[in-house]
Amino acid sequence: MTNSYESPFCTRYASKEMQFIFSADKKFTTWRRLWVALARAEMQLGLPVTKEQVEELEANIENIDYAVAAEREKLVRHDVMSHVYAYGQVCPKAAGIIHLGATSCYVGDNTDVIIMRDALRVVKRKLVKVIDQLAKFADKYKSLPCLAYTHLQPAQLTTVGKRATLWCNELLMDLEDLDHRLKNLKLLGSKGTTGTQASFMELFEGDTDKVKELERLIAEEMGFDAVVPVSGQTYSRKVDYQVCSVLAGIAQSASKFSNDIRLLQSFKEIEEPFEKNQIGSSAMAYKRNPMRDERITSLARYVICDVLNPAFTAGTQWFERTLDDSANKRISVAEAFLGVDAILNIMLNVTDPDNGLVVYEKIIHRRVMAELPFMATENIMMDAVKKGGNRQELHERIREYSMQAGARVKQEGLDNNLCELILADPMFMMTKEEMDAIMKPENFIGRCPQQVEEFIENCVAPMVEANGVSDDVAEINV
Numbered sequence: 001m002t003n004s005y006e007s008p009f010c011t012r013y014a015s016k017e018m019q020f021i022f023s024a025d026k027k028f029t030t031w032r033r034l035w036v037a038l039a040r041a042e043m044q045l046g047l048p049v050t051k052e053q054v055e056e057l058e059a060n061i062e063n064i065d066y067a068v069a070a071e072r073e074k075l076v077r078h079d080v081m082s083h084v085y086a087y088g089q090v091c092p093k094a095a096g097i098i099h100l101g102a103t104s105c106y107v108g109d110n111t112d113v114i115i116m117r118d119a120l121r122v123v124k125r126k127l128v129k130v131i132d133q134l135a136k137f138a139d140k141y142k143s144l145p146c147l148a149y150t151h152l153q154p155a156q157l158t159t160v161g162k163r164a165t166l167w168c169n170e171l172l173m174d175l176e177d178l179d180h181r182l183k184n185l186k187l188l189g190s191k192g193t194t195g196t197q198a199s200f201m202e203l204f205e206g207d208t209d210k211v212k213e214l215e216r217l218i219a220e221e222m223g224f225d226a227v228v229p230v231s232g233q234t235y236s237r238k239v240d241y242q243v244c245s246v247l248a249g250i251a252q253s254a255s256k257f258s259n260d261i262r263l264l265q266s267f268k269e270i271e272e273p274f275e276k277n278q279i280g281s282s283a284m285a286y287k288r289n290p291m292r293d294e295r296i297t298s299l300a301r302y303v304i305c306d307v308l309n310p311a312f313t314a315g316t317q318w319f320e321r322t323l324d325d326s327a328n329k330r331i332s333v334a335e336a337f338l339g340v341d342a343i344l345n346i347m348l349n350v351t352d353p354d355n356g357l358v359v360y361e362k363i364i365h366r367r368v369m370a371e372l373p374f375m376a377t378e379n380i381m382m383d384a385v386k387k388g389g390n391r392q393e394l395h396e397r398i399r400e401y402s403m404q405a406g407a408r409v410k411q412e413g414l415d416n417n418l419c420e421l422i423l424a425d426p427m428f429m430m431t432k433e434e435m436d437a438i439m440k441p442e443n444f445i446g447r448c449p450q451q452v453e454e455f456i457e458n459c460v461a462p463m464v465e466a467n468g469v470s471d472d473v474a475e476i477n478v
Helices: 007-014 017-023 024-044 049-061 066-077 078-089 106-138 161-186 198-203 208-221 238-266 291-308 308-316 324-351 360-373 375-386 391-412 418-425 432-438 448-467
Strands: 145-150 151-158
Touching: 007 238, 007 324, 017 024, 017 106, 017 198, 024 049, 024 078, 024 106, 049 308, 066 078, 078 106, 106 161, 106 198, 106 448, 145 161, 145 360, 145 418, 151 161, 151 291, 151 360, 151 448, 161 238, 161 448, 198 208, 208 291, 238 291, 238 324, 291 324, 308 324, 360 375, 360 391, 360 418, 375 432, 391 418, 418 432
Parallel strands: none
Antiparallel strands: 145 151
């Protein structure tokens, strides 16, 4: 325990991998890699930068004296220049050419883009596995009939597996969005103080081709195909909004999933994993609360709301640059990623094929059979019409019997006796054997099994083949 605030994302929720991506070490070593890339490109294009200086910079990328940088920042009140100074202290030969021609956003903004790219790759890897696990669950239960709901009222039947494809499909939509953003993510490049590249035009004595090649070389070294076509001093803050919108989309899908599981656990149809020594309630020892899915819902709410931060930031930038983005974006973007990382960690656990969701088939069947008589009435009526009955008269009789059976269930707490009422009425001309043949849940699930198979074959399988499935194991600390 400490005597100062610690983010729960770090102590309870997010993985060590994602925490590192947003760490000081990742940030400042990336700054130094960008300075190396700049120096190397300037050397290749004929500026007075030597191979010895580039090699000295490269050898000291991870040799960061944070105390020196912090002390310098107290004096100059500028984080980038403080790190330029600290880098120069361990690279005396190259000290004079570090950051040559660049502005602070050269390292700050390019690093932010690199970090978002790396974090999106982690999110994608985990998302792919969650989708794959949910698809396996859907396939396993593709033919198990269960109640479907509209307005949270029993409607017709679906299957447990078909419902799982709804969760899975929304996550596939999120993956498509993620892939689009990842594919189109561009480095800021070397744009200069107001995006005009004037300082680099001065360095290269007006040689436009060399200024453009400088950006290409830097982008290539940092693993990007392109830089943004135009900018002010910064890349457009809409990029942060677009990336966080992808994360908010994943949070929406996860929240839908977790809310459905929480309701199903209340119905005693499906439960999330519950460990042998887990305590559900401090007062009620018998309880098995859906704490994992409640956590998904809770974190998802935070991420969904968090996307407003980059939206407002993007909309309030003045001309070529203003600094009211800095404090906000270093919190909001990082925490959106940490939040989604935590959500996916839990979903990896909850959807694990071996130790994840528990399905109680007998409870599900019992609940289906309690409602099935109402759902079977149209089939019963049609069979009676085929035997010569009057459709309107049969409809009215079924309506009356349904009201009686409904009242018996709701007011008296007794079983649904609609089938018995219909069998006793000669108007329906129906035998017990005929009624039993109709009253099979599998008669009322439509194309659910085939829909699940087609969805997996046409949507999930190609995605898995294209991306592969990682061996990620859920990292849950509490």
